Amino acid sequence: MRFERISMMYNSGRRIFENFSLELKAGRITCIMGASGTGKTTLLRLVAGLEQPIVGRIDRNESERIGMVFQEPRLLPHKTALENVLWTTELIATADTTRDAQSMLEEAGLGDALHFYPGQLSGGMRQRVALVRAFAFRPTLLLMDEPFQSLDAAARRSMHDLLLNLWRRDRPTVLLATHDCEEATTLGSRIVLLAGTPARIEFELETVDSACGPKYAASELVQLKQHIDGQTVRHKEETIR
Structure with a gap:
């Protein structure tokens, strides 16, 4: 681009x-x-x-x-770590989606926290979920x-x-x-x-x-x-x- x-x-x-x-x-x-x-x-x-230039163009x-990762994790508080990751894939869900999300969370060191809610996770763990969620979207x-x-x-x-x-x-x-x-x-x-x-x-x-x-x-x-x-x-x- x-x-x-x-x-x-x-x-x-x-x-x-x-x-x-x-x-x-x-x-x-x-x-x-x-x-x-x-x-x-x-x-x-x-x-x-989200913004448009006054002059010029963006090709x-x-x-x-397009996926985004922000300064704050911005997880949905009523969804577990696994559910937060799956939330981005709902429109393109396949039979392997859950297995793939679990695999990515395990790779992130969150295998034991799949069903924890954001309030139960440390700041670093929440940011790991946010990063996995962004990549699970396959941007x-x-x-x-x-x-x-x-x-x-x-x-x-x-x-x-x-x-x-x-x-x-x-x-x-x-x-x-x-x-x-x-x-x-x-x-x-x-x-x-x-x-x-x-x-x-x-x-x-x-x-x-x-x-x-x-x-x-x-x-x-x-x-x-x-x-x-x-x-x-x-x-x-x-x-x-």
Whole structure:
């Protein structure tokens, strides 16, 4: 899919994007980074069709099956973990749907919690259910808005492993918004760093997929960190002013 010279502004009148273009490669995980307010979430909403650009166009396959994972798990409280996963598949249910959902939840380490309700699960367990639910929908395009930011470092690394394992089943196109540099370099075969108002692509890294996940040269990681650190300094200076 492609963003072609889009322009967009907040209700306050601040312009988020102006003549902004970006192309997502099918079957790859693209990580969008940038300071808060840069437009990462807005970009996801544009892809999902929840927002429309003022100018420009977004080219995507109309038959695209779009899944979303949010910052909060957003599980249905009256349904069990298994029922929450099956809920997304009801319109395409087959004889193997339940078995497949159970298998995915077991892969996520939730084999003993299939019939637990969200209120009986920890925050990390709820986010695992949400991730499994998104992949059980068999999306061709998966949008993820900083879904692991509330987890501790160990839980995030575990979620990264789970995401990659689930992704390798069908290899959907993934657009993941994140603040976490380690997360981006672990998951993304492409990293796009946004900066400025309106937002522009300040820095970009891309690598080929490998069996163990994307790999970047040490010099590339240093460059990425320098750009992120520079954004942090500029943000502090603007806040002081």
